Amino acid sequence: MLPREEELRAEICEVGRRVYARGYVASNDGNISVRLDDRHVLATPKSVSKGFMTPDMMVVTDMQGRKVAGHRDASTELKMHLAVYEMRPDVTAVVHAHPPLSTGFAVAGIPLNKSSLAEIIFSLGSVPIAEYATPSTQELPDAVKKYITAHDGLLLANHGALTCGQDLMNAYFKMETMEHFAQITLVARQLGRENLISREEVDRLQGLRDFYGIKSPAPICTDPSAVSGDAITCQFVEAPSSDGPRIVPSPVAPPGLGGAAAGAGAGEIRLTYRELAALIADAVRQVTRDA
Numbered sequence: 001m002l003p004r005e006e007e008l009r010a011e012i013c014e015v016g017r018r019v020y021a022r023g024y025v026a027s028n029d030g031n032i033s034v035r036l037d038d039r040h041v042l043a044t045p046k047s048v049s050k051g052f053m054t055p056d057m058m059v060v061t062d063m064q065g066r067k068v069a070g071h072r073d074a075s076t077e078l079k080m081h082l083a084v085y086e087m088r089p090d091v092t093a094v095v096h097a098h099p100p101l102s103t104g105f106a107v108a109g110i111p112l113n114k115s116s117l118a119e120i121i122f123s124l125g126s127v128p129i130a131e132y133a134t135p136s137t138q139e140l141p142d143a144v145k146k147y148i149t150a151h152d153g154l155l156l157a158n159h160g161a162l163t164c165g166q167d168l169m170n171a172y173f174k175m176e177t178m179e180h181f182a183q184i185t186l187v188a189r190q191l192g193r194e195n196l197i198s199r200e201e202v203d204r205l206q207g208l209r210d211f212y213g214i215k216s217p218a219p220i221c222t223d224p225s226a227v228s229g230d231a232i233t234c235q236f237v238e239a240p241s242s243d244g245p246r247i248v249p250s251p252v253a254p255p256g257l258g259g260a261a262a263g264a265g266a267g268e269i270r271l272t273y274r275e276l277a278a279l280i281a282d283a284v285r286q287v288t289r290d291a
Contacts, residue, residue: 008034008042008168009055015095015172016044020051023286024097024175030160031075034093034168035085039063043081045072050097076136083141084164087148088217091164093171098160101182102127106155112181114250115197115222115239116188120181121205122212124153125220125235127178128227132157150218150232153178166215190279194250198242 012032019025019032030050033043044050045057059070063085065078081094105112106129113126120126128147133139133156144162147154153163153174161178165171188194197205199222206220221227221234240248 005036005042006055008036009058011168012042012044012058013053013055015168016050016053018172019095019097019175020049021289022099022176022179023289024099024179025050026098030095030097031077031081032093032095032168033078033081035091036060040068041078041081041085043074043078045070046075048072077140079136079138079141080144080162083145084148084162087145088164090166090215090217091171092166093168094162094164095168095171095175096160096162097175099175099179099182101186102155102161102179103159104186105129105182106161107158109157111155112178112185113236113238114185114194115199115202115237116185116194117181118197118205120177121197121202121220121237122209122214123177124174124181125151125216125218126237127151127153127155127161127181128232128236129155129157132159135159146230147232150235152217187279195247196238196240196250198246198248199239200242201246202237202239 012034015032019030024030028047028049031044032050033041036042039062041061041063043059043061044053045059048057057072059072059074060068061074061078062068063082065074065082067074077096080096084091084094109129111127111129113128115121128151130143130147133143144154148164152165153161155161161175163171163174163178165174202220202222209216216235218234220237222237222239224236226234227236242248
């Protein structure tokens, strides 16, 4: 075994520990992989908790998913990872998990594509939803292929989330970024007001993205017709046009997020004191756990 492979096995275990510790997976959920070279992939095994893996558990396969080395079998969702590698020669690592808030948006059918945070425009651009497909079947990689050429992060309808990157930690940090974005988006909508960065400012941020050399598989676009076909070539960000202010109230009311929202107007989401207290308590628990 080459030293680089030993390092990657250990790094997969570290990423697995992080996704498990942050609650992005439960039980044996999720899978992680990394390219070893042009012909081989190192992947997590099936039926093992990502928080308790050891380097010797990893499986080496070829680019068709056939096992080359390892005492265990690779994850049954490896096909999805191989589809990413096929479509994105620049990608060397893939992380699939079920982070609760991002997956909640995936279940609700709500993409994370509004221009609410400058940092997200810089890094992910937008996070679309790949159509529902039965896990572990060819349907899933086929659904992923449509979007992965233009995006480093996807929501998988009624399933979870997927991120990819130039190395393992880069792919993992994009999963962290996506979940953080989902949390901020949810809180803003529960508070009843989602101000967006204007289309003109998004264009400026796109320019800065290029200036600072932030790598991205596709440019940002604000015209929804640009992503209406089968070939997705840009990262659609929903941003209102403005002839002056850089921050503009969302022109579309966010969808209701629970029974307490009934009767709320203009995108307002009303919470009872009990619901708000529960939301704050959950946030405090998460911050305390991650500290």
